[in-house]
Amino acid sequence: MTANGEIAFSLEEADAFARKVLVACGLAADHAAAVAQTMVSGERDGCTSHGLYRLLVAANSVARGVVVPDAVPEVSEPAKALVKVDGKGGFAQLPFELGMPLLVEKARAYGIAAMALNNVVHFAALWPEVEALAEQGLVALAFTPSHAWVAPEGGTKPVFGTNPIAFGWPRPDRAPFVFDFATSAVARGEIELHRRAGKAIPPDWGYDADGRPSTDAKAVLDGAMRTFGSHKGSALAAMVELLAGPLIGDMTSAESLAADEGRGGSPIGGELIVVIDPAGFLGDSLDEYLKRAETMFETIEGQGARLPGSRRLLARARSQVEGVRIPAQLHADILEILERGN
Amino acid sequence: MTANGEIAFSLEEADAFARKVLVACGLAADHAAAVAQTMVSGERDGCTSHGLYRLLVAANSVARGVVVPDAVPEVSEPAKALVKVDGKGGFAQLPFELGMPLLVEKARAYGIAAMALNNVVHFAALWPEVEALAEQGLVALAFTPSHAWVAPEGGTKPVFGTNPIAFGWPRPDRAPFVFDFATSAVARGEIELHRRAGKAIPPDWGYDADGRPSTDAKAVLDGAMRTFGSHKGSALAAMVELLAGPLIGDMTSAESLAADEGRGGSPIGGELIVVIDPAGFLGDSLDEYLKRAETMFETIEGQGARLPGSRRLLARARSQVEGVRIPAQLHADILEILERGN
Numbered sequence: 001m002t003a004n005g006e007i008a009f010s011l012e013e014a015d016a017f018a019r020k021v022l023v024a025c026g027l028a029a030d031h032a033a034a035v036a037q038t039m040v041s042g043e044r045d046g047c048t049s050h051g052l053y054r055l056l057v058a059a060n061s062v063a064r065g066v067v068v069p070d071a072v073p074e075v076s077e078p079a080k081a082l083v084k085v086d087g088k089g090g091f092a093q094l095p096f097e098l099g100m101p102l103l104v105e106k107a108r109a110y111g112i113a114a115m116a117l118n119n120v121v122h123f124a125a126l127w128p129e130v131e132a133l134a135e136q137g138l139v140a141l142a143f144t145p146s147h148a149w150v151a152p153e154g155g156t157k158p159v160f161g162t163n164p165i166a167f168g169w170p171r172p173d174r175a176p177f178v179f180d181f182a183t184s185a186v187a188r189g190e191i192e193l194h195r196r197a198g199k200a201i202p203p204d205w206g207y208d209a210d211g212r213p214s215t216d217a218k219a220v221l222d223g224a225m226r227t228f229g230s231h232k233g234s235a236l237a238a239m240v241e242l243l244a245g246p247l248i249g250d251m252t253s254a255e256s257l258a259a260d261e262g263r264g265g266s267p268i269g270g271e272l273i274v275v276i277d278p279a280g281f282l283g284d285s286l287d288e289y290l291k292r293a294e295t296m297f298e299t300i301e302g303q304g305a306r307l308p309g310s311r312r313l314l315a316r317a318r319s320q321v322e323g324v325r326i327p328a329q330l331h332a333d334i335l336e337i338l339e340r341g342n
Numbered sequence: 343m344t345a346n347g348e349i350a351f352s353l354e355e356a357d358a359f360a361r362k363v364l365v366a367c368g369l370a371a372d373h374a375a376a377v378a379q380t381m382v383s384g385e386r387d388g389c390t391s392h393g394l395y396r397l398l399v400a401a402n403s404v405a406r407g408v409v410v411p412d413a414v415p416e417v418s419e420p421a422k423a424l425v426k427v428d429g430k431g432g433f434a435q436l437p438f439e440l441g442m443p444l445l446v447e448k449a450r451a452y453g454i455a456a457m458a459l460n461n462v463v464h465f466a467a468l469w470p471e472v473e474a475l476a477e478q479g480l481v482a483l484a485f486t487p488s489h490a491w492v493a494p495e496g497g498t499k500p501v502f503g504t505n506p507i508a509f510g511w512p513r514p515d516r517a518p519f520v521f522d523f524a525t526s527a528v529a530r531g532e533i534e535l536h537r538r539a540g541k542a543i544p545p546d547w548g549y550d551a552d553g554r555p556s557t558d559a560k561a562v563l564d565g566a567m568r569t570f571g572s573h574k575g576s577a578l579a580a581m582v583e584l585l586a587g588p589l590i591g592d593m594t595s596a597e598s599l600a601a602d603e604g605r606g607g608s609p610i611g612g613e614l615i616v617v618i619d620p621a622g623f624l625g626d627s628l629d630e631y632l633k634r635a636e637t638m639f640e641t642i643e644g645q646g647a648r649l650p651g652s653r654r655l656l657a658r659a660r661s662q663v664e665g666v667r668i669p670a671q672l673h674a675d676i677l678e679i680l681e682r683g684n
């Protein structure tokens with residue numbers, strides 16, 4: 001334990017620790033490896049809410065029967081440039097890993113391709129997926145619904161999930177340009193943190209169950225969150241529902257929440273990933289145009305503005321040297337899972 | 343002329359009038375037909391800023407040599423699921439029309455396809471394009487940069503264009519679900535209107551040339567506009583630059599503004615359209631899942647919230663019965679083009 005009550009891990013130790021815990025929860029070894037990698041990536045990149053803390057969330061989903069811990073995903077090709085992975089109710093990470101090589105192959109063969117992950121349980125951010133694809137030199141977009149917690153602009157009743165959009169762009173000789181954000185005004189976890197701390201939330205984050213704007217975190221959790229960016233954010237939230245729900249034969253956020261039956265598990269449903277090979281349009285001009293994109297990034301950073309994802313990459317560089325640290329209390333809570341086997 | 347100083351047209355009359363004016367400007371007949379259709383669609387749908395008023399804008403672009411009025415677009419297939427149309431410096435409408443059949447064919451054949459329009463001049467909204475694709479039963483996304491007028495979040499100097507995103511979704515037995523919005527906080531034309539009226543703008547629309555938030559419309563037009571939705575809108579604006587600029591071998595908004603050389607023409611550059619065939623993922627379940635999407639739309643409208651595009655469809659229904667009306671002064675200004683042949 002460090003002086004300020006934190007537990008330190010190297011990234012390798014964190015990965016081994018997370019795997020051990022997940023296997024103790026009942027996850028099959030391949031699922032545990034894929035899920036651990038995502039959680040350690042989050043911790044490494046300073047996204048603590050998507051880091052090792054999620055071991056508790058994953059354990060809860062297993063304990064409540066929300067996730068199939070040893071699901072065997074099935075990869076298929078519904079059309080020439082489409083990949084479908086039926087996750088069979090397991091976590092999303094392994095299905096993504098299993099489908100990704102075929103997705104990359106198809107994007108390179110056809111110029112563009114898409115992959116649907118169906119029937120998967122989602123607890124993580126989308127950036128690890130688009131980043132992995134951008135690291136292969138591809139441009140990637142990802143979308144997923146969640147649970148119906150967010151009201152459309154002009155209404156006050158939940159319809160949408162927090163419905164994130166992620167985007168990855170390959171950069172020569174450096175980490176890809178990656179963003180990933182919820183189309184809700186804030187993350188649901190942010191409201192949860194205010195509730196725990198007994199703190200008021202800003203009046204434009206959501207509505208109570210009677211449809212009145214509220215500064216009471218619990219009232220908004222029980223009512224409806226708002227989207228970011230007014231009617232534009234609301235339109236994007238609807239798009240995410242459609243693209244990663246009905247379009248791929250999977251659930252909307254409302255259907256997913258209903259399927260949870262009050263167990264409070266992570267959302268189950270689908271994810272859509274669209275991949276474009278820049279070499280498709282660019283051919284021999286690939287390098288020239290990737291350089292033009294770099295010029296745009298320089299114009300942004302040159303005026304002191306931050307690129308999306310830059311804070312994550314800074315945290316990553318630090319973690320790769322110093323490892324990661326988690327609060328002693330969180331460590332103790334995780335050890336408890338290890339002891340009781342769930 | 344009507345009692346309140348407006349000139350009335352049936353939709354057919356408006357189309358014939360617009361074609362005649364465009365041909366008088368020097369546009370080749372096929373370009374004039376495609377451009378007229380887009381302008382009349384805008385007027386019909388109550389988007390007057392993208393309606394017949396744009397005849398003046400198009401005439402200006404021709405007069406200043408920004409657009410090639412008789413360009414012969416060239417359709418090619420850089421990869422199996424990609425279509426590229428080189429617009430050769432002409433307006434975007436004809437290249438879209440010429441490339442669309444192949445794009446639709448590829449989307450149906452591969453499940454997903456994309457089309458780049460390159461070297462085209464843009465004066466119109468993107469919704470006519472995604473709507474035309476959704477009317478074919480396809481899901482469509484469209485992106486285009488413009489001129490560098492918009493600052494990234496955290497900065498105050500222009501990098502992005504107004505960079506719209508449009509989305510179309512097919513609905514059984516009714517007009518598609520369509521949205522189309524700029525990723526800037528407001529349309530540039532909105533600030534222009536404030537400038538003409540000598541009215542102050544809200545302080546969060548943009549910055550003056552010294553990087554200070556300003557309520558002076560002219561100062562912001564000469565400085566930088568802001569994106570909508572803070573860092574999330576800014577991330578999307580960057581994505582649009584990348585997708586419809588470097589990815590397709592075309593200009594960024596900064597490059598396009600530089601290419602204009604102060605002529606004040608409409609932006610020249612590229613557009614990316616991504617199309618997914620819902621039957622690809624859904625097969626025999628297509629109807630079932632399109633119905634599930636309808637359930638989501640009902641949940642939105644059932645609580646009194648408006649779907650994006652609903653105002654446009656109301657205006658359309660009215661125009662189809664009553665025709666359209668334009669201010670007498672605008673009509674006179676357009677007639678002047680007709681007389682002087684430009």
